[in-house]
Amino acid sequence: MKLLAFTTAALAASLPAYAAPGDGREYYGHMWNGGxxxxxxxxxxxxxxxxxxxxxxxxxxxxxxxxxxxxxPGGRRSSSAEQILQDRLAKGEIEPEEYRERMKTLREDA
Structure with missing residues (x-):
């Protein structure tokens, strides 16, 4: 892998040498000047x-x-409010009754 990276870097560094063919005395007007x-x-x-x-x-x-x-892609988190409630119920942070009440509230608002 290091050999491939080194070879690629060496080839990329030598590209300007191929831009102007010849012995370097003539100029062919690349990009900005003349031509x-x-x-x-x-x-x-x-x-x-x-x-x-x-x-x-x-x-x-x-x-x-x-x-x-x-x-x-819309910028919002992929976990929904219902998923958060399910996680909290699974962790024991809320009781099943509170879970059902909050789910009912969420579904009414939607």
Missing amino acids: YGHSFFGGLFMLLFWGALIVITILAVKWFIDRDNGAS
Whole structure:
């Protein structure tokens, strides 16, 4: 696994060397400078790419955090009030009579 990570990092670090072919004396007008109108679109697409990458990263982190916290897509907790009452009854925090009364109240409100 370390070998794969090292190889990937080495290849990623060497990518700029492949950007301008030749012996380095000539310049082909990549992205921002010169070159048949490509400079504007190259820069624009670079900004769009990095912007999309940042947004996707933020959304992925948010999704993982929400998933770990047990939140549903709507932002509310997945456990309902009825589930909480059932848990409290199972733990012995409330009596069965109080449980039935509260369940009745919850179902009337819904």
